[in-house]
Amino acid sequence: MALLENLVLVFVAGLVTALATGVGALPFFFFDEISDRRNVVLWGLSSGIMVSASLFGLVEEGLAEGTPLQLGIGMAAGVLLVVVAHNVLVDAEIDPQEYEEADFKKLVLILGILTVHSFPEGIAIGVSFADLGLEGGMQFLGFTIPLLAVFMTVAISIHNVPEGTAISIPLKSMNVSNWKMVWWAVFSSLPQPIGAVLAFGFVRIAREFLPYGFGFAAGAMIYLVLTEFVPEALDLGSELPNGGKPELAAGIVVGVLVMVPLAFI
Template sequence: MEVIDYFSGSSKKMIDFFQNLEPVTQALLGTVFTWGMTALGASAVFMSKDISKRALDGMLGFAGGVMISASFFSLLAPAIEMSEGKDIPAWFPAVVGFLVGGIFLGGIDKVLPHLHFGSPIEKAEGIKTTWKRSTLLILAITLHNIPEGLAIGVAFGAVATGFPSATLPAAIALAVGIGIQNFPEGLAVSMPLKRDGMSSLKSFWYGQLSAIVEPIAAVLGAIAVNIAKPVLPYALGFAAGAMIFVVVEEVIPESQNNGNADLATMGAMVGFAIMMVLDVASG
């Protein structure tokens, strides 16, 4: 009971602290936390020379599960609820935003030079360049972090609009969930860089740097929904579509490519369940 009371008290203090801040500041702090979790994962290069493919696949599956769960419980479901009772079908803003988000990320995927982990440099995607393999690997994980930051920014921005389905505890839970899955993402960047011959310090630096886009995307998302509140359901759907694109196009396939499909699948289920509990328990 004392442990439960401790965590309940800590959660209340955190919510009280965030309530006194502007939405943009809330989003910024939330993504500074997720950035820090990426850095924590990347710091593993100082303690280990490598990580097994099996462990990495399990963690990637976990990250994918968190992102899928967050896309529905934290983004699509609130978007649909906010649209009820309007002149258009309740599903319309969520569906339009979802599809546009996927198309947007698909466009970035076609343009931004990047390389999926475990792939030879000849399989690099996006505009052809002479950039090094390490640069292309960093850009691949950076692509993951754009929709994650945007989702957190939109979630915190939505709280200020007064919609009953957009609550501060839910926005904090989303930031915590994405932060948890950012740990293996940071690890997934730094370890391959070290394996390719980069020093531990440089591997850590570039690993954590891949998440710098999250605070930027979060601030832009929070500003956008506060300037134009009617676009909020569309913005929530957009963030969900962008995240699902990344999961289906990259995270899940990468986790399944090395003969560890069962472990990766269980990791995805655990990640989905944890994010679901965080979101539903937060109200």
């Protein structure tokens, strides 16, 4: 029964991060569009949050649980997952503005890419709950929750908001209703609670693989930031002064400043 309760808790944490993606669609209830400048800042914010969560959360914990070699092997596997996923999806890129006039098939492709990208985040949540029930965590509803799990859940939830906005841009141009945009945004992150449960179950049963699990999640997320989020932000800001680099840098700095204090609580 305790195992089932733990799995439910981890699933709920993953579901919370998925629902946070829907928040990214909410601005379209009040505005017809979001400026490129704000979008660049949002992508920068997301990038700063994910790199901070990976370095100060997953990598640090992975080194505490295992060796640098184990962590490195896990990170390489995480990068490989993203690369393979891209190849399966014909190496398509996330570029919402390019597909503002997209047909249904192309829209499904966009959603498919974002869905594949959300799975590593679910794995990150799952491995962060590895010490669930052990001493040193915070008490919540009768559970002893690792501080790393709280940190990762908050980080990924905040990070998911700009992803929800990215999904909503082409949907808005196709006159999709506001509530349907919220649904599609949440839908793109539904693999997160599934990935969280699978990763948690795996590292609890085979705890010796925990360092690899931390590295896997960190590698996948850092690679996504470097190859998807930053290029996407620069592409969106190409028409802005200095190519949108100041807005991107500002977003990254804010993201880091928001998350770093949480890592040392």
